[in-house]
Amino acid sequence: MGIFKEGLYRGQHVFITGGSSGINLGLAFAFGELGAKVSINGRNAEKLADAVRQLEAKGIEAKGYAADVRDFAAVEKMLAQAAEQSGPLKVLVCGAAGNFPAPVVGLSSNGFNAVVGIDLLGTFHACRAGFEHLVKPGGVVLAISAPQAQVPYPLQAHVSAAKAGVDMLVKTLALEWGGVGVRVCSIWPGPIAETEGMSRLAPDEKSRASVEKQVPLQRFGTKAEVAQLALFLGSEAASYCTGAVYAADGGMALMGAGLFAALS
Ligand code: COA
Numbered sequence: 593m594g595i596f597k598e599g600l601y602r603g604q605h606v607f608i609t610g611g612s613s614g615i616n617l618g619l620a621f622a623f624g625e626l627g628a629k630v631s632i633n634g635r636n637a638e639k640l641a642d643a644v645r646q647l648e649a650k651g652i653e654a655k656g657y658a659a660d661v662r663d664f665a666a667v668e669k670m671l672a673q674a675a676e677q678s679g680p681l682k683v684l685v686c687g688a689a690g691n692f693p694a695p696v697v698g699l700s701s702n703g704f705n706a707v708v709g710i711d712l713l714g715t716f717h718a719c720r721a722g723f724e725h726l727v728k729p730g731g732v733v734l735a736i737s738a739p740q741a742q743v744p745y746p747l748q749a750h751v752s753a754a755k756a757g758v759d760m761l762v763k764t765l766a767l768e769w770g771g772v773g774v775r776v777c778s779i780w781p782g783p784i785a786e787t788e789g790m791s792r793l794a795p796d797e798k799s800r801a802s803v804e805k806q807v808p809l810q811r812f813g814t815k816a817e818v819a820q821l822a823l824f825l826g827s828e829a830a831s832y833c834t835g836a837v838y839a840a841d842g843g844m845a846l847m848g849a850g851l852f853a854a855l856s
Pocket of ligand 1: 689690691692693694698699700701702703704706707710788789790792
């Protein structure tokens with residue numbers, strides 16, 4: 593893909609939670625096209641099987657593991673199985689996430705818990721269970737976070753709380769795991785076209801045009817643009833990068849809360 597050397601990830605195992613759609617499936621294609629053996633996780637077995645078929649159709653070695661990342665025992669089991677089948681993990685992408693716009697007064701305890709459970713607890717589970725299977729030294733954890741971790745947007749309290757937690761978890765793990773040569777980074781995708789998250793946050797043409805106008809780069813990003821950041825961070829080109837947040841957001845985070853205030 594793009595500037596990356598053919599075969600950059602040849603034979604290396606990349607595991608992606610929430611990998612059956614959206615940005616994360618884009619990552620699976622990107623790593624796979626550079627030779628990685630790709631394992632993807634999702635909750636819906638049918639959707640997962642379809643994603644595996646799409647990857648295989650491109651000649652990518654892919655396997656699917658159905659599990660809810662909120663269930664630690666299930667996460668432990670799938671990572672152990674995946675490591676046994678495809679080898680130790682070079683890259684673990686913690687991408688499973690949930691999002692819907694809701695004001696705090698329209699959010700039940702269970703609604704808040706669903707997003708924090710998938711995004712934050714799910715990331716912890718994948719990291720906690722994934723650590724023993726990561727290549728050491730040389731393994732990389734990439735958590736898919738979001739600008740909401742730092743910038744508050746209306747209707748996104750649950751997401752902000754979850755992603756802020758994810759970023760702090762990443763920083764703590766970078767401290768704890770640096771000594772064994774495992775790097776841990778956060779990626780902030782901004783407004784990315786053709787994703788379920790974006791279609792929920794900006795569902796119509798008017799709201800999409802409003803987002804575009806306010807992003808410094810004046811357009812939505814693509815899944816490929818997020819994937820390129822992940823390919824870099826997972827590679828030896830990023831060998832001194834750990835414990836930090838890397839944005840592929842067109843400058844969106846610089847705009848503060850105003851960006852989505854118009855949508856609310
Ligand atoms: N507004 C307010 N509350 C909502 C909501 C909305 N739009 N959508 C879901 N909820 C609440 C539900 O009402 C429920 O709470 P309740 O039991 O008090 O009624 C709670 O969230 C859990 O809902 P459920 O449907 O059981 O969710 P789930 O555990 O299957 O979780 C979600 C999944 C809620 C995150 C779901 O929206 C999802 O899977 N989204 C797709 C993933 C996505 O958006 N990806 C892009 C990430 S950026």
